[in-house]
Amino acid sequence: MEIFYFLVFGGLAAVVAGLELSKTSRDRINTSSAFNAFKNNYLLVYSLMMAGDWLQGPYVYYLYSQYGFGKGEIGQLFIAGFGSSMLFGTIVGSLADKQGRRRACITYCITYILSCITKHSSEYKVLMLGRVLGGIATSLLFSAFESWLVAEHFKRGFDQQWLSITFSKAIFLGNGLIAIMSGLFGNLLVDNLGLGPVAPFDAAACFLAIGMTIILSSWTENYGDASENKDLLTQFKGAAVAIASDEKIALLGAIQSLFEGSMYTFVFLWTPALSPNGEDIPHGFIFATFMLASMLGSSIASRLLAHSSPKVESYMQIVFVISAASLLLPVITSFLIVPTGEKGGSISFSGSIQLLGFCTFEACVGIFWPSIMKMRSQYIPEEARSTIMNFFRIPLNIFVCVVLYNVDAFPIIVMFGMCSIFLCVASLLQRRLLVIAESQKPRSQDWTAMKEMEAEPLNA
Template sequence: MECNDGGTDYTATGRTSMVRLKNHSYWRGSVLTGNQAVNSCIALCALKLTQWLHDSSIHMNLEIISDQEAGTRWSEKQAKQRQVIQPQFSGFKYGRHWSDEKIALLGAIQSLFEGSMYTFVFLWTPALSPNDEDIPHGFIFATFMLASMLGSSIASRLLSRNSPKVESYMQIVFIISSASLLLPILTSFLVAPSKVKGGGISFSGCLQLLGFSTFEACVGIFWPSIMKMRSQYVPEEARSTIMNFFRIPLNMFVCIVLYNVDAFPITVMFGMCSIFLFVASILQRRLSAIADKPKTEDWAMMKDKDAEGEPLNVT
């Protein structure tokens, strides 16, 4: 687009770019939240399917079919990985990506949240049944999946709006998730523990179930939101490699927790997860402060690019 003097109208170009970015962000948020909702639905269907499939031969046949399907498609995936793995690691050779503070903060946030989430997966059953209570595991798991779907629906509405930004509302999500995992500690002090073996879920277990459902709703908000931030700050050609490197301390933490699960009280485990989530909220606040800085360099690059592509007007 040209002005009367033959120059480039950077204002109109910027408006066009912002409209395209807004539409792209809307569809990207819809896809990510839809993916989380589909995952929750599949989990619920799998739970119902396991109640029907009691014959071990059926399980074996399904496993054989899945192995054959993976074997037939593995060569293609392996060939694609060979094409992209070399340029990804070449970036790490010169330390190009590690110098970006946004990537470091985002990787630390993801590792802290996922570490707490995977630890919660192994701890919620003994937390709700400390005295071998007969709790409805299927109903509780379905409740968690519904809470996760509710969280993904909330994230879909948040991502479709310009305000609040994903960097801002995720601070609140991490604080809420940190508080929800504090309920096992609070109930151990405020509610008298039951010493009766067996029976149904206790009153403290009901309170913890409410907090765990809140945490699952935060998980539903987390996945599409973290995926959007990764698409914004992490280069696409090295995204999987960078995130996998940050998962190394995550896997080490989960393995240490599971290996020493009997050495520490369950309240200590939930206390560590709550602290990790609170640290994630602090890092998220730092990431939000960095993201709010004006992107003058990006506008300068766009102007230079438009100037290069503008043909010369010979009078």
């Protein structure tokens, strides 16, 4: 079956390379040298931050199982991480808006490094503490860095359309190339060098420390709400009012929660799904294949975002439908293919089909990230950006915690079926967002159109 892995990986690599090499001038946006320097600095930092995150991904479940914990106990550890993100996420998001996004990014590095250190212990309480720290870090990773980028982008007077370039490049590198290299590097550390499943966490801490050094030396501070008199409760109320008063923001939050909830459930389930009878699967290599598929998706997204048509609100409907179909494959194969029941061995025929479906889902993830970033930059008000983004994560984390808490109560195919249903609902909500966006043009689009009109004589 090693030939099968290489065929999937090689095929995806060929498609990604073909897409990148076939880009024409129509697929690119003319920018300034100042913007390129700013973008490259952010991409370097973001890539290091994501390397610190991706190195851990394939080995969290595996490390806990090596310490002797069962699926139920591992599920509780995962719940601690998502619960921590839910409880503390909105607080750290509000602090980022008020105390500074740069400071929040540094806090992410410190918190995640401490989380990595706890992986050296096999004590359940210590690992639980590490999951709590990791949950806090996750909230900062998915809010503080994007908030800093958007605020700094406009503070320096760059065109709003250029944001899509940074978003797509960040996902292509951070969620694609870096993730692939992290998966292969992790596989090298654990399998080839025999350093054990804790080695990727040590490597992650090193990358995070390097990224923090760059932030300290080259990033400037920016804030959301400049008011010094607003306490956290007032900021929470302001964010809640913004969500309740604007249906576009509420829909965006629901769509994000449904998709990311399904994605994080998939992260927990893909290992037992591909090896239900203890099959010997190369975790790092499969993870790298998933990330290559995500890289393909981000490459497709960069082309879509470079053009005004189709709108991001339009094509994301199709992406969610394809995602739903991809995660429905384990349910379909369970009915059509009789399991062998043999313990060990290589990946089964059913697992091979599921692997192809999972790669398709990861390609959809690659399209989702820059697209949702683009929509957030259009619809979420700047003064409470981090707070609102972490508000979005509350239902997401509740959903994932409920799923993981009941991981032993439901078969894997039931949970995959549930994720598929949620993705179908996300597609319907995306349709509603498109209708509203077409009937009520966002102010950010008006601003962009005005800037494009001003720039036309210069580009003529």
